[in-house]
Amino acid sequence: MTASAVSARDHLTAVHDEVVRRSPAQPEFHQAAREVLETLAPVLAARPELGEAALVERVCEPExxxxxxxxxxxxxxxxxxxxxxxxxxxxxxxxxxxxxxxxxxxxxxxxxxxxxxxxxxxxxxxxxxxxxxxxxxxxxxxxxxxxxxxxxxxxxxxxxxxxxxxxxxxxxxxxxxxxxxxxxxxxxxxxxxxWEAGVLTGKGVEWGGSAGRTEATGYGNVLFAAEMLRRRGEDLPGQQVLVSGSGNVAIYTVEKLGELGARALTVSDSGGYVVDEKGIDLGLLKQVKEVERGRVEDYAHRRGASASYVPGGSVWEVPADLALPSATQNELDAKDALALVRGGVKAVSEGANMPVTPAAVRILRDAGVAYGPGKAANAGGVAVSALEMRQNSARESWTKERVESELATVMRDIHDLCWHTADRYGAPGDYATGANIAGFERVAEAMRAQGLV
Structure with missing residues (x-):
């Protein structure tokens, strides 16, 4: 490691220590900051101007x-x-x-x-x-x-x-x-x-919302996972997939997997999880969760012999090709990661925000499992929200086909940006490093150009 890289690493460690000191008893925030900061040393060593004017410190402090x-x-x-x-x-x-x-x-x-x-x-x-x-x-x-x-x-x-x-x-x-x-x-x-339609996104299509917004986070994560597989020389059709959660993100993850020829085997909630050997029945899942606001146990009881309900436990115990955690933060820990590796998983892509713990990420990387961080993989939701804002500003309403086409382009571009940025900074195939550095570069360059504000 060069002297500049060591200096950058020391600087970033000090920044994280200050984050912890100034924001006590906020472990999730500390974890998120550490996950980003520990990847930025290469860019600060290569581009020292981005380490000046307390840019890193300012990014870590809310306005x-x-x-x-x-x-x-x-x-x-x-x-x-x-x-x-x-x-x-x-x-x-x-x-x-x-x-x-x-x-x-x-x-x-x-x-x-x-x-x-x-x-x-x-x-x-x-x-x-x-x-x-x-x-x-x-x-x-x-x-x-x-x-x-x-x-x-x-x-x-x-x-x-x-x-x-x-x-x-x-x-x-x-x-x-x-x-x-x-x-x-x-x-x-x-x-x-x-009537300021652009003040909130996720509105009903009839009153200023965008077609495809409800589906966007789940759809986007599946599209990102498909790009990761493509880089490994594989395709999504025929893959067996674990999905956690049973809310909006999980439901539309299941839907997009089915559309693209893969099979979702599982869904879950706080009580337990369902394994469906025939693949999750999307219509029944929507009826139970969106209409009746029921539990996944209800799905299993009504699905029949192909589905079994496991109270408690971990959805990650089921052997599969892909894992798409879509419930909540820190839901997939080191023990779960080891189970996924034993089960033959090839890629893990985050539909939720920070669902994979740092220890689990290390296990997946060491095993050669592709890992798509949430800030890249689940960006489809906010991307379509931004497209909704664009439609509101122009007082337009786009077709679902146009929105999905735009979403596919955005997710492909995010994947490629993360891939190439990681490669440029000596971490080939490391999507987390690529996402963190690419995002930081864009924000830091804008902050630097706008002065000390």
């Missing part, structure tokens, strides 16, 4: 952090108080862009980890959007539509003053789907007296 209370009443008249968050992390490339997550696990550290990842993910798309994230520790599960509406209205009553189509554009995430986006947008219109 703005907003915390607020969200009081609301349930159907019995009881008042509840939740916390709302919006972290506007970096706007060097465009307005802040990132989803809202409603889940009991949400806290400031979770939102900062997601917002930090969003900076690089959005930069990789090349679509002129900055990084941000938000949400609440509110749990919509089991709540009536009226309760969810009252919560969303209270949440937006504070959030509206911080967002706008040229400022900050939230979207959905875990716990925030079309229902929640509708209630949020309605309250925004009510307060501002403006």
């Amino acid at each position: 703005r952090q907003i915390l607020f209370r969200v009081p609301w009443q349930d159907d019995t008249g009881r008042t509840h108080v939740n916390r709302g968050f919006r972290v506007e992390f970096n706007s060097a490339l465009g307005p802040y862009k990132g989803g809202l997550r409603f889940h009991p696990s949400v806290n400031l550290g979770i939102v900062k980890f997601l917002g930090f990842e969003q900076i690089f993910k959005n930069a990789l798309t090349g679509l002129g959007i900055g990084g941000g994230k938000g949400g609440s520790d509110f749990d919509p599960r089991g709540r009536s539509d009226a309760e969810v509406m009252r919560f969303c209205q209270s949440f937006m009553t504070e959030l509206y003053r911080h967002i706008g189509q040229s400022t900050d554009v939230p979207a959905g995430d875990i716990g925030v789907g079309g229902r929640e986006i509708g209630y949020l947008f309605g309250q925004y219109r009510r307060i501002t007296n403006r």
Whole structure:
């Protein structure tokens, strides 16, 4: 290692130590920062100008952090108080862009980890959007539509003053789907007296949304995985695939796999997982999860002899060719990675945000398994959100075919950018290094050009 590389590594270690000191008790954010920082030494050694003016330090510190209370009443008249968050992390490339997550696990550290990842993910798309994230520790599960509406209205009553189509554009995430986006947008219109369609993405197609947005994250991850296989001289048709989760990302991952000739064998939720030897029945899965808001155990009971339900356990125990973790952060650990390697997996591509732990990533790399990090592999969702913003600005509505064509181009370009960047900096085939460096270069160059802001 050259002296410049050692100096860069020491600098990055010091930056991470400062991140931990200044943001205590936020382990997910610390993990996300470390995962990026430990890959940047080659670019700082080769391009010392990107290590000046505290560019790395500034990337790790949000431009703005907003915390607020969200009081609301349930159907019995009881008042509840939740916390709302919006972290506007970096706007060097465009307005802040990132989803809202409603889940009991949400806290400031979770939102900062997601917002930090969003900076690089959005930069990789090349679509002129900055990084941000938000949400609440509110749990919509089991709540009536009226309760969810009252919560969303209270949440937006504070959030509206911080967002706008040229400022900050939230979207959905875990716990925030079309229902929640509708209630949020309605309250925004009510307060501002403006039809500002570009302020939220993930809207209904009939009122400013984009065709293909619902499917985009899952579709995009499958397209990225197919590109990784192609680099290995293989094709997606005929591959047996493990999918975790059973929400939006997982459902449309299953759908795209089927369209392209692969077979999804599994889905899961917090109670356990299903293995379906014939392949997951997409129609039944959508009925159980999207219409009935049921559990994967219900799917197994109704599917018949081909499907078995395993309470608890790990979906990664099932032998397969590909693994597409699509549930939540840190769901695939070192033990799971070893099981995947024993089961003959060729590639792991992240549909969720940071679902593979650092120890698991190392095991996969050492075994020669291709690993697609979420900031690259699951960028399809935010890419189509940016396309929705473009349609809103022009007051246009594109066909689903056009959106899917644009998405395929974006995912192929992201894959190739990560591949070639990794090769350029001496890490051939390392998509994580390629994604981190390529995203950092784009953001740092913009920050450097815009001065000390």
